[in-house]
Amino acid sequence: MEHKARVRFAPSPTGDLHVGNARTALFNWMFARREGGCFILRIEDTDESRSDSAYQTGLLEDLKWLGLDWDEGPDIGGAYGPYRQSERLDLYAAHLKKLMDADLAYPCYCTEEELEEERRTLILARRMPRYSGKCRNLSEKEREALAASGRKPSYRFKVPRTTIEFHDLIRGPMRFEGEAMGDFIIVRSNGMPAYNFAVVIDDHLMAISHVIRGEDHLSNTALQILLYRAFGFDEPVFAHHCLILGKDHAKLGKRHGSVSVGEFRKQGFLPEALLNYLGLLGSSFAGGREILSRDEMIGAFSLFRASKSGALFDEDKLRWLNAAYIRNASTDALLVRLEPFLRASGYRPETLDAVWLKNVLETVKGELTTLAEIGDHIDLFFDERYSPSQEARRLLAAPGAREVVGAFGAYLNRAQGDAAEIYAAAIRHAKEKSGARGKDLFMPVRAALTGKIKGPELDKVFVILGKESAVKRLKRAEQEIIKA
Known part of the structure; x- marks a missing residue:
């Protein structure tokens, strides 16, 4: 090895x-x-x-x-x-012959119905359901008669009545009793190798040094060790992690x-x-x-x-991690990964201005927990998709909201210059005129500008939207307030 x-x-x-x-x-x-x-x-x-x-x-x-x-x-x-x-069947056949020649395996002619009846009887008797071994000591004449009747045999390994012990790198000393196992199938009646048989042969011939797998394979490991020893193979080191x-x-x-x-x-x-x-x-x-x-x-x-x-498995924790990776990803790399999700949301990235799209992504990526959410977060930047949600409508209908939105809009109508400066000045104006502070000031403006009550930083959203789009949306929002 x-x-x-x-x-x-x-x-x-x-x-x-x-x-x-x-x-x-x-x-x-x-x-x-x-x-x-x-x-x-x-x-x-x-x-x-x-x-x-x-x-x-x-x-x-x-x-x-x-x-x-x-x-x-x-x-x-x-x-x-x-x-x-499926391309190694000749290897399994050769190794079955080795066990048969050494009298360590035998053909079993039991049908599935007979095995199920045997299992049911043992369970009713409150005994461990394992193969009785009734085909183990059949005479050659009995085997020939069963074969002549059309029964195709599976092949079973003769489990020695011994204790199987091994050291697991994760779980420490492990112990299984061979007496509790019963002779197990190594080759099925269709000629295909059973899992434990094929795995041992493959791991040995591929010089596998360590077998790292789930704890649900622990009982398989005991069977496999019996086969390793029967063939005279060196055993790999085993490590069974939790499920x-x-x-x-x-x-x-x-x-x-x-x-x-x-x-x-x-x-x-x-x-x-x-x-x-x-x-x-x-x-x-x-x-x-x-x-x-x-x-x-x-x-x-x-x-x-x-x-x-x-x-x-905590999907909330996975989403938290995913959001962190999205936030830390470069915008250019993220755009490539987002393309199929943008298309699934009805957008054609090639028709959008590249610089504009990058600015949008820079603004919203902190809101994403998965890439599939992108459509819900960028729709607020498209005037044709602007439609205040029920929550936004209720917020706009709340006492004081109309005054905040009206003051913000009044300033916009006469403002000129840099979008970032316009937004800051409009917020100050709305604050002075309405007397609103904190969320009572910003949430009505957000609901009016985006149609949503949550989202990315509002000043960045405003810069991307621009004054003209903002004015249109405020008029639409005022109509929503009147309807309410």
Whole structure:
């Protein structure tokens, strides 16, 4: 086995990339980069009924979008390929033969119905549901008869009645009793390898040094260690991180809302923000910081600081992080990322003045928590989209609002010169004439100018709108007050 750390992320192309799996990929990637090792991408596509090439394409795209790169994989090759399990079937067949020749595995002719009945009986008897082993000691004649009847066998590993112990880098000493497991399937009746069988062979042949994955694989690890020992393979180092949980402390699933990388991508989350947040879940970075670049995350990552307890997924915290990344992004870079979201909101960026659009974005980006919100925040700069909200109408109808808006508008009608100076002077005039202060002064002006009761700094909004647009809107606002 090589001395250089070699880790892998091995998703199944049976669905979209779940944020929990993305975090597993991230932990493996950070470990490899910190240790100067190799990060390998392997596709576990032996479930023919559920695997889909479209999902595989999506998995790779989402990983790349997050900024995770790999050193070996199905798209770039490598010295230990192929990197799709469906292309490694001859290797699994050869290793099954080794176990059969050593009398460590046997064919099982039980049907699914028989196995289910056996399981039901054990549960009713309040016993642990595990395979009874009834095919383990069939004679050759009995096996031939079952095969002749048309039954296709699966193959099971003969589990020794022994204790399996290993040290987990995150969880410490672990212990499982082989007696409680039952002989498990290593090759299905359709000839496809079962998960635990294929994983052991692949990890060994690919010289994987560390297996970093979720705690839901702990019971699998015990089975895999039995196979490592049966083959005489060196065992990798295991590290099982905690799972991501919903607010109800159950494993994060669709009932909790968005759970896939693709969903967050479509909603306008930045890859840096999502990656940063996933890195915080179940891991404390050195220094206790929360906003870190990829390189900073690599430098601060350690499996020894990984949590054993479940990590709660807090979308509000993710939105806070995303908003911080948006605020800190350069306007030019942000404009490129915003283009599809602008189009989805009905805008054509190529028809808008570039300098004007940059000024608008500079003004509103502090209000955004996701890129998808851009339409709701820039519509206030378009006169044709100006339409006071219900909240704005109520505010404009409040006592004193008409006097504030009227005084502000009266000054605008006769003002000339720089827009910023006009705004400041108009506010002073409205204050003097109405006697309003604080929110009683600024909120009616905001409602009249933007049609909203919240938004970016009003002086900056006014400069972009200009006097002419502001005057038109004030007249419209006065009409709203009269209607009210």
